[in-house]
Amino acid sequence: MAGLLADLGAFARGFRTTIGHIFRKPVTQQYPDVIPPVQTRFRGRHMLMRYDNGLERCIGCSLCAVICPAEAIYVEAAENSDTARYSPGERYAKRYEINMIRCIYCGYCQEACPTEAIVLGHEYAFSDYTRDGLIYTKDMLLVPDPRQAPATSASAAD
């Protein structure tokens, strides 16, 4: 008889647990609808930054490409001239490509950069259907000119 009562007690405890859980708020994150915030130091998609006057920070020194453990970065530098000036220094990055499939998002590039030109942002959902599509070129990485669209570049750089 005592055994039966113990069994019934176990039943009651089980149902109290399950029924109690019905009234809890679900812990599921509704991912595509509600995107959870990432940590401030999260390392996502790269961005090539600009100065406030619109000039590119990158001076084409290739330190990022050298330190990159995955060899995902390719930089081809060119001389600035008075007629075509892209960055404050002598040289600028004529071509700047990152292979997003090779990149391991270690952040060494942003540590190596002497001008804080390359920064890892917060975007992380950028899958594609082709390998070629995931080699990001300078056009894709460069943030918009702050003189033309100040709001976007400021928020993307935080």
Added chain:
Amino acid sequence: MTAGDIVEYVVKSAIIIVFLLTAFAYMTLYERKLVGRVQVRHGPNRVGPGGLLQPVADGVKLLFKQAITPRGVDFPLYILAPAISVVAALVTFAVIPVGPGGVNLFGYRTDLWLADLDVGVLFVLAMSSLGVYGIVLAGYASNSKYSLLGGLRASAQLISYELSLGLSLVGVLMLTGSLSLNDIVNGQGGTWLGFIPRWYILVQPLAFIIYAISGVAETNRAPFDLVEAEQELVGGYHTEYTGLRFALFFMAEYINMVTISALAATLFLGGWRGPFFGGPWWLLLKIALLLTGYVLLRATLPRLRYDQLMHFGWRVLLPLSLLNIVITAIGIVLLG
């Protein structure tokens, strides 16, 4: 039987079938939602507002699935098995009264039941036993060890629990003196002391508990779902079924749940009778409550082991149901 009678029966049958199929579809959604909430999840909420169109999406998906027939099956039986399951499940509902007799509907006088058989309870039991054939034949015809084991378990389980299910109803039948479900509902009309409904659950609580447990076992639902124990038997008797044929088995299981709940409401909870407003709404409410119980059982209890199942059926439920009959008989003799 006039032509009008035939039309009446056809219309009533169509209404019952449509109701049962809708109930099946939304029972799957309700179950997934409720189990989801128990597990602190949302459950399906992608298709339609709040996931309300999920059953439609599931149905369409199953409809367009390829119907695979494995090598070496006993083809006639393989095709017949799901059909037997569904037909047996659908037919049972015919004898359940959903409202009072002699109601005026759209200027036409009709009874709110499809058939008032003198042997209604017997018919229900016969049909629920017939449904086992679908499962057993599916296991036998599939040419698969998992299906066969599932089918064998089904036959053993159903023989064990059919007895207590039938015997648990005897108490009610003794009180009513009739096997007609209509008479049983009418026997529960009125109140004691003016406010307690004369439902048989209050005089036959033990019988109700035995019926509820056996009913869960009869429908192969958790915690008695050894027949389709995913972890051991892949899918049990429906391992080798795909697409629409698989959907039929699923349909049979859920319709059986609805029918067992409707029967429990009819036999023990006063059927369509209730305060303020009688008729189908009360029956629907009682069925919904019992189905919620079904889902909570599944969400709470782990599956029984095979020897526990047999032990519980033969050595606990069967003696208890016999004891209930004896007590009921003594009570009837003593109290007149």
